[in-house]
Amino acid sequence: MIINYDSPGQLCNRMWSLVPSIAYGLEYGENVLVINLDKYSGDFEDLNSNKLIRFASHKTIKRILMSLKARGYIQNGKSNIFRKLFNLNFVEGWSNRLGNAGMVEKQSDAIRKIFAFKFDITNPVDQIFANQNEFIIVGVHIRRGDYKEWLNGVYYYTDDEYICILKNIEEQLKLEGKKVRFLLCSNEKIDLYNYKHPDCFIIPNTSGPQDLYALSKCNYIIGPPSSYSQWASFLGKVPVKFIMYSNEKIDLSDFSKIISFNTFENRKSLNID
Structure with missing residues (x-):
């Protein structure tokens, strides 16, 4: 045993x-x-x-x-x-x-x-996603809190830096003829006023597990490197891209699913520790 x-x-x-x-x-x-x-x-x-x-x-x-x-x-x-x-x-x-x-x-x-989440966690998220079928949903993990100090804040990004990246992704998806919305998840309260464009939303009255499940329901996930986003990718078989530095130029081809810890489906590895 x-x-x-x-x-x-x-x-x-x-x-x-x-x-x-x-x-x-x-x-x-x-x-x-x-x-x-x-x-x-x-x-x-x-x-x-x-x-x-x-x-x-x-x-x-x-x-x-x-x-x-x-x-x-x-x-x-x-x-x-x-x-x-x-x-x-x-x-x-x-x-x-x-x-x-x-x-x-x-x-x-x-x-x-x-590791299937219980109904009380999944049902509110499923109801929200049921009305999003016309959109490509990009889950955005805005990791704050401890990331301000971890590794001297190298992965702690400002709202403006996130918005710049989101607009770039939106432009690429629009060129493919797709409508896109961004689900924002964070371990700190998000001020949606700072994210008026592009089209962003949150899960009301959410929790850490609920945001985790919501990210696993998205079409793409983006955020700083973390075990949290890795699990969401693994759980939902969702392609993820980690933002490795501010103002990084990101292409849709950069996204890949997590198949085991720090390992992507495209056989690339994440090494940050």
Whole structure:
């Protein structure tokens, strides 16, 4: 059995840290126990829909395992007395996210089913998108908050910088005879007054999981590099383009779907850490 016990960051970081061991379990029929999704478990319809993958809250066990890790008795995926005696393989979080990329791609549909959001999250978004059929919807992840400090703010863009990029994308889609709207999602409140042109909208009274699902419903996703936008692309099979510097000239051909962490369908990779 594989046991995921660490808690690396927020929702999308945690999901990406789980995906490699979940894919391994699905590939080889091995049981996987997840005890580190914690407060985020309530956002999903049925995390235990697959008999091989189980999610549970074992806070006491988790504290014990973290204590053993701190003392050096268990290390990420390495053989130890628990593995030798009980066939238990303890896997921690973020450092594991890049593993088993081929299996993640192969098992991606089963993984998406496990992490299906609950109806209360999806229904309001689905109702809004039901009235957008005449448009190409470009999801825009305006990442603020911690990005002002992370890597000295290199991926923290102003409203004017986003608008410039959106207008460029709008022009390209219009040349193809398509009507376009931009869905704006952010971890800070968005002032739509600053986005009067091009045509932009938001999900009213939204939340992080709801915006994540909404981005997965778009035709394209654009924003600074993040695990959040990567998950939206992976979840909805949506082409994404990450803005790597301000005033970047972006072409529609630059967009590609995420098939595993930091890996695009066009076989390019994202390397930022």
